[in-house]
Amino acid sequence: MGDRYSQLYYYKKRRQKFACTVYILALVFLILAFIQWFLFNYISDVATIFIDYYWIGIIFFVIALILIIVFVFFENLRFLTPCNWILAFLIIECLILGLAPLIPRQYLLHFVVSFIIWAAVLWLFILIGSFLPHDLTLDVVVLFVIAVVAIVGAVYFLMLYIVINVPYSFFVHRGFIVLSIVLFVMYHAQIINGKRFAEMRVQDYLLGAIILFLDFLLMFLYSFYLAPKWSDKCDTERNATSWMVIKEKDDHRTYPTRDPKAFEYMMTTLDYD
Secondary structure (H helix, E strand, C coil): CHHHHHHHHHHHHHHHHHHHHHHHHHHHHHHHHHHHHHHHCCHHHHHHHHHHHHHHHHHHHHHHHHHHHHHCCCHHHHHHCCCHHHHHHHHHHHHHHHHCCCCCHHHHHHHHHHHHHHHHHHHHHHHHHHCCCHHHHHHHHHHHHHHHHHHHHHHHHHHHHHCCCCCHHHHHHHHHHHHHHHHHHHHHHHHHHHHCCCCCCCHHHHHHHHHHHHHHHHHHHHHHCCCCCCHHHHHHHCCCCHHHHHCCCCCCHCCCCHHHHHHHHHHHCCCCC
């Protein structure tokens, strides 16, 4: 009986240490991302480079996706120090640089507020998932079905926005996606904290932190809808939500700086009728 209580005690201690490590690493990744993205936005020369050479960000983002697949499916790499740490930070850094072409197109205040809001949403639902009495790890099939339904609904309303420019349809699309994400954030919190039907291995702290960072990224990416973009002039007279887009006349972030004259010519030839 004593051995059983002793094992249970050490299990709880290891689980708590694992969860704390995951959350601290996730916080470090978020701080690292915020500092670099802030500099990308604040330093105009850096912003211009990433706007003109947007393909650099695309390359880094694709590399990050490939590295994530490698990190997930090759378990030996996740437990081999220091390779696991190097690979994890490479993944995070590639994701950060992957968003570099988008970050300068936001106004600085918009970026800071969006980052804080979605970071708060992430930690809020981690907290809710941690204290939720219901075991979401028993309902993986239900979560999968909800995710599929959310994707179908999201794609439908996205097509309404792209093809017909239906007002507010993009926000409905965003709502479907965010709903599925926050459900999985709570699920991830439960498998990290343990004491549920399914739980992560205590050696997978880097994987847990990367998963939480990806959860944040999925929500944060939608904040760029309100950033200045090339299609703003197209939507001004057509979409009732155009007033929500933060924009400024002749702002350099509304189009690639590579050839602004070509952009202006395209705008003058558009027929809104």
